[in-house]
Amino acid sequence: MNNQQINGYRFNSFFKGVAMNDSVRLIMVGGFLGAGKTTLLWEAARLLSQRGEMVGLITNDQAPGLVDTTFLSWTGSRVEEVAGSCFCCNFEGMIEAVQKLRNDGAGIILAEPVGSCTDLVATIIRPVLQLHPWIELKELSVMADPGRLAEILDPVENGMLHRDAAYILRLQLQEADRIVIGKSDSLSDSDIKAIRERLTGEFPDTALSILSSFSGNGLHQWLADVLTGPGPMKGQRPDSQTPGMDVDYDRYAQGEAVLGWLNAVVTLHHEKTGKTAISEIESHSDCHESSFKLLVENFMSEMKSLLKDPVPLEIGHLKTCVTWKKGMILSNLTALDREPDFRCREFPQNLSLMEETDIKANPEDIKVNGTACATADGLENESASLTINARVQTDPDTLARIVERAIEKAVQASAMRGEIVSFTSLKPGRPCPTHRYGV
Incomplete structure (x- = not known):
């Protein structure tokens, strides 16, 4: 593998020159707590930096003092932390972080919303598309821990994960442009086949990536697909004529509050x-x-x-x-x-x-x-x-x-x-x- 090509995609044509104009590419990676988002962002930032790209990262949490911010700072990339509320409830704080990173020269920004956050298409993707056209949004990736999938897709009354928390996970998968299953190095071939069949059956209009951030298997392909893809397909029409996802905010709030x-x-x-x-x-x-x-x-x-x-x-x-x-x-x-x-x-x-x-x-x-x-x-x-x-x-x-x-x-x-x-x-x-x- 060289700096010009990864898994058949020629990267130099779109990695270079991004930071020389006013636009910036924003890759949003959502997903529930423990799915592996931060490790994916670390490896993606490392891979992009090896190709000469200036990378920025944005972390997000309900309170300051994030392990993620400490960890990602060691990539050498610029890191901004939006603390005190989720991106959707502090939209201007998120935009300010993007602006700071762009002003520092970042051409690609990787952002990780709070792990219990959902309804991102209506509260982040569509507002960005309509209000901030200088931000080039890429498709929304949502990570899921393969060990949690059964609790998400087939919740039970006495499951370890609270049903309202599982409800949030289900919504996250539902609104994704691309579902990303991490930790593939812990899965057998039969496990991967079963996961692929179940998710493509449940979410037929959603792309699927299965990868391991540790081994790198599937990571390059995911990054190439996101950067060369059409952008956030489920948020392309940010107008009143496009119905949003049906979200029970009472249950959503309870899922976070548990x-x-x-x-x-x-x-x-x-x-x-x-x-x-x-x-x-x-x-x-x-x-x-x-x-x-x-x-x-x-x-x-x-x-x-x-x-x-x-x-x-x-x-x-x-x-x-x-x-x-x-x-x-x-x-x-x-x-x-x-x-x-x-x-x-x-x-x-x-x-x-x-x-x-x-x-x-x-x-x-x-x-x-x-x-x-x-x-x-x-x-x-x-x-x-x-x-x-x-x-x-x-x-x-x-x-x-x-x-x-x-x-x-x-x-x-x-x-x-x-x-x-x-x-x-x-x-x-x-x-x-x-x-x-x-x-």
Whole structure:
């Protein structure tokens, strides 16, 4: 594979020159919590940057302090975070983020709405098409976790995922131009065949991609299809004559409200010396051998134990990210009956999309909500930082107590001391879109 051609598509003809005019290409990737959206965006940004494209990314959540923003910042791409509400309820905030990234030179922008957000065609796609023609929207991709499909397509009364949350997932698939099934490396050939048959039967007018962001299988094809495709077909006529999707906003609001949302940032210190934990382990080249890996494992283990007893509380998504001078450790858990996965990344030495002047001008370089992640030259006063995002079927107060207890036990078992620098738990309010076209 070279820079000119991927899976039969010649990329140079449409990758080059995009940022030289006033337009910008916007790829929206929706889907429920834990579907794999952020990993897909990471790999897509990496692939585009390898071809010389300036890439921007937009993350979105009900509160600041996102693991996604920290993680994606390490691509070297520009990252904007729209926090406090979903894109649809803060439409102007999303447009402002697109404008900032375009002004910084981005030619392609990858955006990830809140995982519990739906009705995107009426509240985002059509308003953008009508109000902001300088944004070249590509087709709406919606990711789905293959392990959740049965709960979405055949919901049951006593299922682990609340029926109103499953209702949101169903709507997300219904409005997609392209359904993207991730984690294909965990599926057998027969699984893939069954998924393909079921989805094409349920959604015959919707394109389907099955891929693995980890192995790269199917990733290039998805990106080529999106960039060369006709755009958001289900939002092409943003007028009153085109009926929108029938959405029960009461049930939609309940589907979001059954989840408690929590974002926290913890600064880590070594218990014995009082030094920041980074100074104790920065000589470890293999992050699997570091005490950070142990801390993350302990935290995930404590969370699973506390969420199972006395009554199982299903997980929408549980993410953690430990960042220090030389790397990061990410962990994800997407259901209570699964095991968490762990990924380690060294700090990228070649920030191909970050201007050198930016690193020198700001000694804290990549910074997320006041927490320094790393710089190319290193930071003398940098602290190791643990970021936690938890979305669980319980009330915010219960979730807060569980997370606080898990933090306490994990840092103690890892011979560290944790200082909570930000902690937010909430229940999402009723969605109130800025615009809703075609309904």
